[in-house]
Amino acid sequence: MHMDxxxxxxxxxxxxxxxxxxxxxxxxxxxxxxxxxxxxxxxKAARAPGYLDPLPQDSGPSGLRQExxxxxxxxxxxxxxxxxxxxxxxxxxxxxxxxxxxxxxxTLTRGEGGQNKxxxxxxxxxxxxxxxxxxxxxxxxxxxxxxxxxxDFGYSxxxxxxxxxxxxxxxxxxxxVWVIREFRPDVLVARFSGTEADGHGHHQxxxxxxxxxxxxxxxxxxxxxxxxxxxxxWQAKKLYVGNVCGFGASSCPDENWTVKLNTGEEDPLLGMxxxxxxxxxxxxxxxxxxxxxxxxxxxxxxxxxxSDSVLPRTTDARGHEGDLFDGIDTSLQGLxxxxxxxxxxxxxxxxxxISAADRAAEGNPESAAGPLxxxxxxxxxxxxxxxxxxxxxxxxxxxxxxxxxARRAINLALNVSLAATLISPPAAGPDRKDLTGISPGEPxxxxxxxxxxxxxRLALERVALEGTIxxxxxxxxxxxxxxxxxxxxYEHTFELRLGEAPYTRPGLRRNDPQRDSLxxxxxxxxxxxxxxALPPAILRAGYDVPDLALASGEPSSEPADGRLAExxxxxxxxxxxxxxxxxxxxxxIVPAFSVSIQPGDAVVPATTSRSLSVxxxxxxxxxxxHAGTLGLRAPAGWKVSPQEQAASLGDRGEEKTFTxxxxxxxxxxxxxxxxxxxxxxxxxxxxxxxxxxxxxxxSFYYFEPARQHLSVVDVKVPEGLNAGYIMGAGDDIxxxxxxxxxxxxxxxxxxxxxxxxxxxxTLVLGVRAYxxxxxxxxxxxxxxxxxxxxxxxxxQNNNSISEFNAGRxxxxxxxxxxxxxxxxxxxxTILAPEDPVFHYPNQISEKDFEGWVQERGLYFMGSxxxxxxxxxxxxxxxxxxxxxxxxxxxxxxxxxxxxxYAFFRQLPAGVPGPIRLFVNLVSAGKPASSS
Numbered sequence: 001m002h003m004d005x006x007x008x009x010x011x012x013x014x015x016x017x018x019x020x021x022x023x024x025x026x027x028x029x030x031x032x033x034x035x036x037x038x039x040x041x042x043x044k045a046a047r048a049p050g051y052l053d054p055l056p057q058d059s060g061p062s063g064l065r066q067e068x069x070x071x072x073x074x075x076x077x078x079x080x081x082x083x084x085x086x087x088x089x090x091x092x093x094x095x096x097x098x099x100x101x102x103x104x105x106x107t108l109t110r111g112e113g114g115q116n117k118x119x120x121x122x123x124x125x126x127x128x129x130x131x132x133x134x135x136x137x138x139x140x141x142x143x144x145x146x147x148x149x150x151x152d153f154g155y156s157x158x159x160x161x162x163x164x165x166x167x168x169x170x171x172x173x174x175x176x177v178w179v180i181r182e183f184r185p186d187v188l189v190a191r192f193s194g195t196e197a198d199g200h201g202h203h204q205x206x207x208x209x210x211x212x213x214x215x216x217x218x219x220x221x222x223x224x225x226x227x228x229x230x231x232x233x234w235q236a237k238k239l240y241v242g243n244v245c246g247f248g249a250s251s252c253p254d255e256n257w258t259v260k261l262n263t264g265e266e267d268p269l270l271g272m273x274x275x276x277x278x279x280x281x282x283x284x285x286x287x288x289x290x291x292x293x294x295x296x297x298x299x300x301x302x303x304x305x306x307s308d309s310v311l312p313r314t315t316d317a318r319g320h321e322g323d324l325f326d327g328i329d330t331s332l333q334g335l336x337x338x339x340x341x342x343x344x345x346x347x348x349x350x351x352x353x354i355s356a357a358d359r360a361a362e363g364n365p366e367s368a369a370g371p372l373x374x375x376x377x378x379x380x381x382x383x384x385x386x387x388x389x390x391x392x393x394x395x396x397x398x399x400x401x402x403x404x405x406a407r408r409a410i411n412l413a414l415n416v417s418l419a420a421t422l423i424s425p426p427a428a429g430p431d432r433k434d435l436t437g438i439s440p441g442e443p444x445x446x447x448x449x450x451x452x453x454x455x456x457r458l459a460l461e462r463v464a465l466e467g468t469i470x471x472x473x474x475x476x477x478x479x480x481x482x483x484x485x486x487x488x489x490y491e492h493t494f495e496l497r498l499g500e501a502p503y504t505r506p507g508l509r510r511n512d513p514q515r516d517s518l519x520x521x522x523x524x525x526x527x528x529x530x531x532x533a534l535p536p537a538i539l540r541a542g543y544d545v546p547d548l549a550l551a552s553g554e555p556s557s558e559p560a561d562g563r564l565a566e567x568x569x570x571x572x573x574x575x576x577x578x579x580x581x582x583x584x585x586x587x588x589i590v591p592a593f594s595v596s597i598q599p600g601d602a603v604v605p606a607t608t609s610r611s612l613s614v615x616x617x618x619x620x621x622x623x624x625x626h627a628g629t630l631g632l633r634a635p636a637g638w639k640v641s642p643q644e645q646a647a648s649l650g651d652r653g654e655e656k657t658f659t660x661x662x663x664x665x666x667x668x669x670x671x672x673x674x675x676x677x678x679x680x681x682x683x684x685x686x687x688x689x690x691x692x693x694x695x696x697x698x699s700f701y702y703f704e705p706a707r708q709h710l711s712v713v714d715v716k717v718p719e720g721l722n723a724g725y726i727m728g729a730g731d732d733i734x735x736x737x738x739x740x741x742x743x744x745x746x747x748x749x750x751x752x753x754x755x756x757x758x759x760x761x762t763l764v765l766g767v768r769a770y771x772x773x774x775x776x777x778x779x780x781x782x783x784x785x786x787x788x789x790x791x792x793x794x795x796q797n798n799n800s801i802s803e804f805n806a807g808r809x810x811x812x813x814x815x816x817x818x819x820x821x822x823x824x825x826x827x828x829t830i831l832a833p834e835d836p837v838f839h840y841p842n843q844i845s846e847k848d849f850e851g852w853v854q855e856r857g858l859y860f861m862g863s864x865x866x867x868x869x870x871x872x873x874x875x876x877x878x879x880x881x882x883x884x885x886x887x888x889x890x891x892x893x894x895x896x897x898x899x900x901y902a903f904f905r906q907l908p909a910g911v912p913g914p915i916r917l918f919v920n921l922v923s924a925g926k927p928a929s930s931s
Contacts, residue, residue, distance in 0.1 A: 050583040050584060050695075050696075051136060051139075051583075051585075051696070051697055051698040051699075052570070052572055052583075052584045052585070052586070052698070053584075055139060055140070057097075057269065057270050057271070057277075059412070060365070060412070061361065061365050062269045062270075063412045064361050064365050064368065064409055064412040064413055065269050065358075065361060066097055066100075066142075066269055067405055067408050067409040067412060068354065068357060068358045068361060068368075068409060069097075069098075069099065069100035070100035070101075070102070070401075070405045071100070071332070071354045071375070071402055071405050071406060071409065072100060072331070072332060072351070072354060072355075072358075073099055073100035073101055073102075073330050073331075073332075074102075074330050074331065074332060074334065074335060074398045074401070074402070075095075075099070075100075075101040075102065075186055075187070075325050075328065075330035076101065076102045076103075076104075076183065076184060076185045076186050076187070076398070077092075077095050077101050077102070077103045077104070077185055077186065077187045077188075077189065077324065078103070078104045078105075078106060078179070078180065078183055078185035078187070078188050078189065078236075079091075079092060079103070079104070079105050079106065079189040079190075079191060080106045080108070080176060080188070080189070080190050080191065080206055080207075080209075080210040080213075081105070081106070081107050081108070081191040081192075081206060082107070082108050082109060082191075082192070082200065082202035082203050082205070082206040083107065083108075083109055083111045083114070083152060083202060084107060084110065084111040084130045084131070084133060084134040084137075084285060084288070085111070085134075085282070085285050085288045085290060086107070086191055086192075086203070086206075087105055087107070087134075087137075087141070087191065088189075088191055088242065088302055089137065089140070089141050089275070089278030089279070089281060089282050090263030090264075090273075090274050090275030090278045090295075090300065090302060091189075091261060091263055091274075091302045091304075092105060092141040092142070092143055092278070093140065093141050093142065093263070093274040093275070093277050093278040093281075094261060094263050094265070094274040094302075095324070096141060096142035096143055097141075097142045097267065097269075097270065097274065097277070098265075098267055098274055101325075101330070102144075102398075102401055103141070103142065103143045103144070104143060104144045104145070104146060104179070104183050104185065105138060105141065105143045105144070105145050105146070106145075106146045106147070106148070106176065106179050106528075107134060107145070107146075107147050107148075108147070108148045108150045108172060108176075108202065108205075108206050108209075109127075109147070109148070109150050109151055109152035109202065110127035110128075110130055110131045110147060110151070110152065111126070111127060111130035111131075111134075111152050111287075111288075112124055112126050112127030112130070112151055112152050112513070113151065113152035113153050113154040113854060114126070114130075114152060114154075114287075114288070115729060115767065115768070115799075116129075116287045116729060116730060117286070117287055117288065117289040117729050117768075117771075117772060118286050118287045118729075118730075119287075119730050120730035120731065120732065121287070121692075121730075122908075123513040123514070124509075124510060124513045124702070124704075125692060125702045126287065127151075127152075128506070128531070128692045128700055128702050129287055129692050129694075129697075130285070130287055130288075131147070131530050131531065131700075132692065132693070132694070132697040132698050132699070132700060133284050133285040133286065133287060133288075133697060134285065135530060135697075135698060136281065136284035136696060136697050136698065137278075137281035137282050137284050137285055138281065139281060140277055140278055140280050140281025140282075141278060141281055144183075145530055146179050146183075146528040146529065146530075147528055147529075147530060148172050148175035148176065148527075148528065149171065149172070149175055149508065149518050149519045149520075149521055149527060150166050150171070150172045150175075150517070150518060150519075151510060151513075151516065151517050151518060151519060152202065153165050153517040153854060154822065154824075154854040154855045154905075155200060155201075155820060155822045155855060155858065156200065156201030156202055156822055157200075157201055157822050157876055157879075158201045158204070159194075159201050159204040159205040159208055160201075161201055161822070161823065162201040162202055162204070162205040163205060165517040166205075166517055166518060167517070167518045169209075171518060172205075172209055173209050173212060173213060173216065174223050174226070175527065175528055176209055176210065176213040176217075177213050177216050177217045177222065177223050177226065178223075178226055178231065178524075178527075178528060179528050180213055180214075180217035180234055180236065181217050181226060181231040181232060181233065181234045182231060182528075184234045184236075184393075184394045184397055185236050186236060186237050186238070186325065186328050186330070187236065187237065187238050187239075187240065187324050187325060187328070188210060188213075188214055188236040188238070188239045188240070189239075189240045189241075189242065189304065189324070190206065190207040190210035190211065190239070190240070190241045190242060190307070191203075191206065191207070191242045191243070192204065192206055192207040192241070192242060192243045193207055193241050193242065193243045193244060194207030194208040194210075194211060194241065195207075197243060197246075198243055201822075203243075207241055207242075207243075210239070210241075211239065211241070211307060211308065214236055214239040214307075214308050215235075215308070217233065217234050217235065217236070218233045218234060218235035219233065220233045229524070229525070232390055232393060233390065234390060234394075235310055235390075237309065237310055237311055237327070237328055238306060238308070238309045238310075238311060238314075238324070238327075238328070239306070239307045239308040239309065240258065240259070240304040240305060240306055240307060240324065241304065241305055241307045242302075242303070242304050242305075244256045244257055244303055244304065244305045245257065245303045249301075249303065250300075250301065252301075252303045254318060254319070254320070255319070256303065256305060257303040257304065257305050257320070258304060258305050258306040258315060258319060258320060258321050259303070259304050259306075259320070259321050259322070259323065259324055260301050260302075260303055260320070261301065261302045261304075261323075261324070262299050262300065262301055263275040263278075263300050263301070263302050264276075264295075264297070264298050264299040264300035264301075265299075266297075273295070273297065273300070275295045275300050276294075276295045276297070278295075279293050279294060279295045284696055284697065286694075304324070306321070311327045311328070312327065314326040314327035331351075332347060332350065332351040332354065332402065333347060333348055333351050335347050335382075335395050335398060335399065336348060336382075338391055338395060339389060339391040339392035339394070339395040340382060340392075340395045340396075340399070343381070343382035343383075346378045346379075346381050346382040347378070347379075347382050349374075349378050350374075350375040350378035350379050350382070350402075351375075353371040353372070353374045353375035353378065354371070354372070354375050354406075356371040357369075357371040357372045357375065357409070357413075361413070365412070365413050366413055366414060366415070366454055366455065367413075368409070368413045369410055369413040369414050369454070369456070369545065369548055370548040372406055372409050372410045372413060373410060373545060373548050373565065375406055376403060376406040376407065376410065376563060376565065377563045379399055379402050379403050379406060380403060380563035381563075382399060383396055383399040383400065383403070407565055407566045407567070410565045411565070411567050413454075414452070414453065414454035414456065414458075414545070414565075415451075415452075415453025415454055416450070416451065416452055416453065416454065416458070416543070416565075416567055417450070417451045417453070417567065418448070418449070418450050418451075418539060418541055418567045418568065418569045419447075419448070419449045419451075419569060419572075420446055420447070420448050420449075420465075420537075420539035420569050420570070420571040420572065421446065421447050421449075421571070421572055421573075421574060421584075422438070422444060422445070422446055422571060422572070422573045422574075422587050423445050423446070423447045423493070424443070424444055424445040425438060425442070425444060425623055425652060434690060434691035435573075435621070435652065435653050436573040436575065436585045436586070436587060436588055436691060436699060437504065437587070437588035437589060437590035437621060437701065438498055438587065438588075438589060438590070438621075439498070439589070439590055439591060439592040439621045439622060440498050440499060440500055440501060440589070440592070441497070441498065441499075441592070441622075441681075442497065442498055442592075442622060442623065443495070443496070443497045443498075444496055444497070444498060445493055445494065445495050445496070446465060446493065446494045446496070446537070446539070446571055447491065447492075447493050448463060448465075448477075448490075448491065448492045448493070448494065448539055448541075449489055449490070449491050450463070450484065450489065450490040450491075450541050450543075450567070451489050452484045452485070452486060452487065452488055452489070452490075453487065454486060454487075454545075455486045455487075456486055456545050456547055456548060457483055457484065457485055457486060457545070457546065457547065458483070458484040458543045458544070458545060459481060459482075459483060459543060459544045459545070459546050460481070460482040460483070460484055460490055460541065460542075460543045461481060461542045461543060461544060461564055462476065462477075462540075462541065462542040462564075463476065463477040463490075463492060463539070463540075463541045464476045464477070464539070464540050464541075465494050465537065465538075465539055465571070466537075466538045466539075466540060467534070467535055467536050467537040467538045467571075468501050468502050468534055468535075468536045468537075468589065469498065469501055469536045469537040469571075469587075469589060470537075475494060475496065477492045477494075484543070490541075498589070501536070501589050502533075502534075502589065503588075503589050503590055503591060503701075503703075504533065504536050504588035504589045504590065504700070504701060505533065505689070505701060505703045506531045506532055506533060506700070506702075506703065507521060507522040507523060507526050507527070507529075507531065507532025507533040508520065508521045508522070508527065508531075508532040514853040514854070514905075514909045515853060519532075531700055535570060535586070536571075536587060536588060536589045537570065537571035537587050538568055538569070538570055538571070539568060539569050539570075539571060540566065540567075540568040541566065541567050541568070542564035542565070542566045543564060543565050543566070543567075544564055544565065545565065570586045570587070571586070571587040572584035572585060572586055572587060573585050573586070573587050577695065583695065585691075585693060585698070585699045586698060586699060588699075588700075588701055590621055590689055590701060591621070591685055591687070591689065592620070592621055592622050592626075592680070592681065592683075592685065593618055593619065593620055593621065593622075593628070593649075593678055593680060593685040594617075594618070594619040594621070594685075594687075594688045594689050594690075595616065595617070595618050595630075595676050595677070595678045595685050595686060595687065595688055595706040596616070596617050596676075596687075596688025596704070596706055597614060597615070597616055597617075597674070597676055597688075597706055597707060597708040598615070598617065599708070599732070599735065599908075600704060600707065600708060600709065601708070601709045601711065601908055601909060601910050602708055602709070602710050602711070602739060602910070603710075603711045603713055603736050603739045603740055603907075603910050603915060604667065604710050604711065604712050604713070604739070605712075605713060605714075605715050605716075605717075605739075605740050605741060606667045606668060606669055606712050606713060606714040606715070607667075607714075607716070608667060611641075611661045611662055611663045611664070612661070612662040612664065612710075613659055613660070613661060613662075614632060614659070614660045614661075614662060614674060614676075614708060615657050615658070615659050616630060616632065616657070616658045616659075616660065616676040616706070617655055617656070617657050617658075617688070618630060618647050618649065618655065618656055618657075618658065618678055619649075619653070619654070619655040619688075620649035620650075620651070620652060620653070620654050620655075621652055621653075622652060623651065623652050624651065625648065625649070625650050625651070626648070626649055626680060626681070627646065627647065627648040627649075627680065628646075628647045628648075628678045628679055628680025628681075628685075629644050629645070629646060629647065629678070629679045629680070630644065630645045630646075630647040630658055630676065630677070630678045630679075631643060631644040631645075631676070631677055631679075632660045632662075632674055632675070632676055632677075633674065633675045633676075633677065634662055634674045635672050635673070635674075637664070637665050638662055638663065638664050638665070638672075638674075639662070639663040639664075640660055640661070640662060641660065641661045641662075641663065642660070645658050645660075647678060647680075662674065667712045668712060668714075669712050669713060669714045669912055670712050671709060671710070671711055671712070671910070672709075672710045672712065673707055673708065673709055673710065674707065674708050674710065675705070675706060675707045675708075676706040676707070677706070685706075686705060686706045687703055687704060687705050687706055688703070688704055688705075688706055689701045689702065689703045689704075690702050709910065710910075711909075711910025711911075711912065711915075713740065713910070713912040713915050713916065714842075714912065714916070715740050715842060715912070715915055715916050715919055716841040716842055716919075717740055717741040717742050717841065717919055717923075718840075718841050718923050718926055721742060721743065721761050721762070721922070721923060721926055722743050722745070722759060722760050722761050722762075723737065723742060723743065723744050723745070723760060723761065723762045723763070723764060723922050724744075724745050724746075724747045724755075724757070724760040724762070724763045724764070725737075725744050725745070725746050725747065725763075725764045725766065726746075726747050726748075726749055726752065726763065726764070726765050726766060726769055726773070726776060727746065727748075727749070727766040727769070727773075728765060728766035728767045728768040728769030728770075728771065728772050728773060728776075728796070728798075729766070729767050729768040729769075729771065729772045730766070730767075731766050731767050731904040731908070732904075732907065732908040733764070733766070733903060733904060733907050733908070733918070734746060735908075736907040736908060736910075736915065737907075737918075737919070737922065740915065740919065742919065742922065745760070747763075749769070749773035749774075749775040749776055750775050752775055752776065752779040752782060752783070753775070753778075753779050753782070757782070757783075757786045757791065758786075758789070758791075760786075760791065761791065761792065761925070761926055762791065762792040762793070762794065762922045762923075762924070762925075762926075763783065763786060763791060763792070763793050763794070764793075764794045764796070764922065765783075765793070765794065765795045765796060766796060766904075767796050767797060767904045768796075768797065768798050768799055768800075769795075769796070769798070770798045770800070770803070770804055770807065770809060771798050771799055771800045771803070771804075777807055777809065780807070780809045784811055784891070784896075786894070787811065787891045787892060787894035787895065787896050788891055788892030788893065788894060789892065789893060789894065790892070790893035790894045790925075791894045791925075792894055792895045792896075792897065792922070792924050792925045792926075793894070793895075793896050793897065794897045794899065794921055794922065795809075795810075795896075795897065795898045795899070796899055796900075796903065796904065797857070797858055797859040797899070797900045797902075798816065798859060799859055801816045801817065801818060801859070804816045810864075810896070810898065811889060811891040811896050812864070812865035812867045812868060812889060812891075813864070813865045814861050814863065814864040814865060814868060814887070814898070815861065815862050815863045815864070816859060816861055816862065817859070817860060817861065817862025817863075817884065818859065819859070819860040819861075819862055819882050819884060819900075820855070820856075820857060820858035820859065820860060820882075820900070821855065821856035821857055821858075821860075821874045821875060821876050821882055821885070822855050822856070822858075822876055823855070823856065823876050823877065824852040824853055824854055824855050824856060825850075825852065826856050826874050826875060826876055826877070827874065827875075828846070828849040828856070828872055828873070828874045829872065829873045829874070829881075830844070830845075830846070830871070830872060831870055831871055831872060831873055831883065832869060832870075832871050835869070835871055835888070836924065837871060837888065837917075837920050837921060837924055838871075838920070839920075840920060840923060840926075841919065841920065841923055842916040842917075842919060842920055844913075844916060844917055844920060847913065848912070848913025848914070848916055848917055849913055850913060851911050851912070851913065852902075852906055852911055852913070852914065853905055853906065853909050853911060854902065854905050855902050855905065856874050856885070856901060856902065857874075857885045857899075857900040857901035857902050858900055858902060859900045860882050860883075860884035860885040860900040861884030861885075861887055861898060861900070862884060863884075864884065864887055865889075867889050867890070868887040868888070868889045868898075869887065869888050869889065870883040870884065870886065870887055871886045871887070871888055872885055872886045872901070873885075884900065885899065885900045885901050886898070886899050886900075886901060887899075888924070894925060895924050895925045897921055897924065899921070901914070903917075903918050
């Protein structure tokens with residue numbers, strides 16, 4: 001059988017703790033079903049937990065009590081949003097942690113098209129970063145997470161444009177239907193309303209698709225290929241839509257909402273309200289500028305409206321409900337009333353045992369373990385043979401949830417924890433945090449430690465290393481039935497050599513991230529997982545507690561594997577920071593060598609006659625010295641010198657740079673590509689990889705081909721022009737300007753006050769400089785003095801409209817707005833064709849507005865003093881002209897320019913027209929001379 005079909009069957013049947021679910025949990029959200037670290041409660045004053053450490057609220061008594069809540073509730077809720085940070089974290093936290101609902105968050109995109117407030121990570125690398133940020137936030141919400149193949153291609157004003165970019169309506173709809181059919185929610189929630197009130201076209205599209213998916217998932221005629229792959233139709237019971245009262249509304253007309261839920265209610269197990277706890281998670285989304293969010297104490301309401309339902313009426317006379325699950329039996333006993341009626345007696349007894357565990361946990365958490373072990377065995381006995389109906393399959397899935405939750409609760413009650421640590425190759429130090437992967441052919445050792453923190457003897461039945469690292473089979477400790485005494489540890493070391501195994505890489509990709517709005521996926525069955533890939537290494541241990549089993553009155557025969565208590569964890573790698581403190585990152589499988597050309601996109605003036613230098617970096621991930629041959633592949637007619645170079649690297653982590661010279665024929669404007677290939681050990685290596693992580697996040701590798709796109713641009717640059725660039729949120733414009741021959745000096749924002757600005761002809765403020773660099777605002781008068789004295793100042797877009805307008809940073813009155821042109825090929829009109837900006841040093845025409853990527857521009861000026869002169873106009877379809885995207889004013893002896901056009905996207909992408917125009921802007925005010 002094809003591997004995709006095998007995995008699809010695993011997904012569909014949702015076998016307890018199957019690999020696909022493990023991927024969703026481990027690479028996803030650290031849901032309550034995942035117990036990767038010691039269960040002792042962390043002191044309140046301790047440092048913030050690392051990503052692989054449990055949150056304090058998920059440890060000890062509070063973690064146990066929350067798990068017991070989940071055991072008593074069989075409800076399943078799925079929320080659909082468009083981007084990371086769209087989610088209603090307060091509602092998800094209330095449902096998952098407060099009520100014990102099994103919750104899933106489906107985010108259509110990974111936010112790769114947005115701006116980054118923390119650095120210069122963009123595009124697909126930013127998508128990985130934002131996925132990691134959302135997964136870190138999801139630990140607080142307590143949710144499983146999924147995604148679709150849709151990419152964030154930038155701001156869209158309409159759902160129609162969004163669907164066009166996403167390859168039509170059905171591609172993303174099919175992914176939503178896939179997740180519904182797999183997860184089988186009782187309640188489906190669209191975060192948005194599907195109307196123009198949602199603003200962003202992606203927001204509108206997410207709700208429109210969710211409304212359709214509610215019924216489509218139940219129709220076997222829709223997406224029948226999913227049925228052939230093993231999924232079954234599923235009809236959720238109720239569908240709600242959000243944004244019915246405006247975001248953040250504290251009140252709402254009665255007719256606009258069906259449920260009004262207080263997320264500001266304090267939960268004693270969390271030590272704060274649900275929305276406050278959610279904000280703790282949301283703050284991990286720092287690239288969105290959310291690191292400083294706080295929620296005040298007090299009521300805070302989430303309003304949602306019932307949009308569709310297959311239940312009898314559940315609303316009162318005013319059209320209101322008390323809860324999202326009104327009309328749905330979410331009790332554990334309820335499973336025995338339907339598809340599992342034959343197992344009703346066992347389920348009823350399991351529910352009784354869980355209630356006993358809940359009462360016991362109030363006094364002594366460890367005393368809850370006995371009833372929980374009994375409940376686990378009863379649930380296991382109840383599950384084997386539900387009827388072959390959608391309801392029967394759902395009942396089986398929900399019982400699987402209860403078994404996993406019972407196992408986690410048992411671990412918490414007994415203070416049982418598991419650690420699996422890579423001890424060879426050696427851990428990475430503070431200078432090389434990316435050495436968290438091992439490569440095929442290399443020996444490695446994994447140390448396993450199971451801690452028994454209880455007062456009971458454990459009978460350890462099975463310890464297995466699983467995952468792609470184990471070549472599709474478990475590697476088992478061959479010493480079964482070991483006893484682990486109270487308060488003692490079990491230890492074992494797996495000593496292995498890694499064979500051929502798939503790399504830990506995203507299972508989805510875009511060949512041209514600047515223009516592709518959908519990902520190509522390697523496996524449909526894995527496509528909706530956070531990175532479209534399975535985890536490489538999972539350590540699992542199954543155990544029994546014989547004296548508790550006997551005391552519980554359960555049969556004394558040994559339980560089958562499916563009814564054992566169990567704990568599992570990803571294999572991790574210890575990483576030290578500069579202060580010597582350690583945290584853990586997940587182990588990965590990576591190629592033996594990383595080969596990369598930076599930058600991946602480069603600009604070359606068409607007038608260049610000299611040879612071009614291309615630098616290729618090679619990094620080894622192997623222990624000991626290894627050698628290979630490195631070559632560069634160039635277009636026909638180009639010559640490479642040298643054609644090949646010997647590449648020898650000493651030890652793991654060593655990196656060397658090799659330089660090639662490219663001689664070329666006369667250049668014409670257009671695109672060419674060069675590739676690097678390393679041959680070693682009988683294999684070719686032609687891609688680079690880097691770890692994307694942060695101290696508060698998990699980690700994942702970003703892969704890209706070892707290639708460089710060369711954009712040949714017909715551009716002229718004035719001689720002797722000296723430009724200064726003050727970075728804002730981060731962009732690559734300075735590097736592009738230097739590539740075309742302009743002298744650019746980076747000026748740190750904290751040096752503006754002391755810097756002699758008179759040595760520059762032009763100063764350029766990077767994207768969002770006033771938003772992100774307080775020193776820019778503090779020294780604005782000095783920047784305006786520079787203009788008054790004869791300099792040229794270029795100010796690019798800023799997003800904090802009220803702050804910018806309140807600061808009065810422009811030389812004459814002007815009001816920043818949210819006006820933008822989101823269609824990248826929207827017509828552009830040159831309003832002042834006689835202006836020197838369009839003639840020196842490059843002649844600008846309508847042709848220079850062809851081939852733009854993602855958008856025309858954003859945050860245009862909405863109004864301005866008559867002393868400003870608008871130079872361009874553009875508009876999205878059906879809208880009025882926007883003329884505030886490029887304004888020029890004479891101020892004193894100099895020139896002030898404001899631009900909202902998205903040069904920060906165009907220049908790094910090598911789009912010729914914007915490069916030529918931006919060079920003209922930087923050259924504004926300089927007398928024409930030789931070029």
